[in-house]
Amino acid sequence: MDTEPLSLSKSEIEAIARRIKRPIVLVGLMGVGKSTVGRKLANMLSLDFVDTDHEIEQAAAMTIPEMFEQFGEAYFRDGERRVLARLMEEHHGVIATGGGAFVNDETREQILANGIAVWIDCDIDTLVQRTARKDSRPLLKDGDPKEILSRLHDERAPFYSQAPIRVASADGPHHDTALAIIEAIDRWL
Ligand SMILES: Nc1ncnc2c1ncn2[C@@H]1O[C@H](COP(=O)(O)OP(=O)(O)O)[C@@H](O)[C@H]1O
Numbered sequence: 708m709d710t711e712p713l714s715l716s717k718s719e720i721e722a723i724a725r726r727i728k729r730p731i732v733l734v735g736l737m738g739v740g741k742s743t744v745g746r747k748l749a750n751m752l753s754l755d756f757v758d759t760d761h762e763i764e765q766a767a768a769m770t771i772p773e774m775f776e777q778f779g780e781a782y783f784r785d786g787e788r789r790v791l792a793r794l795m796e797e798h799h800g801v802i803a804t805g806g807g808a809f810v811n812d813e814t815r816e817q818i819l820a821n822g823i824a825v826w827i828d829c830d831i832d833t834l835v836q837r838t839a840r841k842d843s844r845p846l847l848k849d850g851d852p853k854e855i856l857s858r859l860h861d862e863r864a865p866f867y868s869q870a871p872i873r874v875a876s877a878d879g880p881h882h883d884t885a886l887a888i889i890e891a892i893d894r895w896l
């Protein structure tokens with residue numbers, strides 16, 4: 708039984724899902740919840756879910772840390788741009804991007820033109836705690852994660868803020884942030 712509190716009924720969520728005609732594309736810094744909240748969001752809306760980082764790893768047959776290590780960030784960014792273009796053409800339901808994807812002009816223009824971009828935003832201290840749980844983010848390895856995340860926030864906020872929808876990542880169940888996204892999309896549609 709689903710015991711999570713809902714401020715929208717199942718049938719209300721279904722009605723909103725029927726009005727969503729474009730992929731929901733989640734953007735924002737590392738740790739805001741694009742991958743985990745995205746999966747939950749897709750599940751709640753009965754839409755399919757893809758994650759660009761996962762797709763890049765599949766295509767390259769190696770992990771992101773391995774890719775950065777062996778070929779450098781530029782190689783990863785090129786793969787990221789190409790994978791995003793393919794995923795946008797495939798008409799998925801929910802797409803979680805990697806934190807740097809929306810900074811690329813071509814990628815951002817394609818997402819803004821053909822998707823529903825949602826910026827998930829969160830305070831830096833929470834992101835430091837969340838990203839410390841996993842060793843999979845090469846950009847956070849060379850220095851103090853708080854300084855790096857703060858710098859990336861300042862550099863990327865002008866891009867993220869071009870997304871028409873902005874939602875705060877609540878520090879509770881993923882369900883709550885997913886629901887906040889559904890409510891924000893409902894208001895925006
Ligand atoms: N809204 C949230 N509330 C609590 N924990 C969260 C939330 N969003 C993400 N997390 C946790 O933070 C970590 C990073 O989340 P993830 O979805 O991988 O972020 P991203 O893909 O944006 O880098 C994971 O451990 C995840 O469970």
Ligand SMILES: O=C(O)C1=C[C@@H](OP(=O)(O)O)[C@@H](O)[C@H](O)C1
Binds near residue numbers: 735736771804844845
């Ligand atoms: O912000 C970034 O530049 C990156 C974010 C990561 O994804 P998440 O945002 O899902 O952690 C991943 O794409 C790569 O490590 C680079």
Ligand SMILES: [Mg+2]
Binds near residue numbers: 741742
């Ligand atoms: Mg992710």
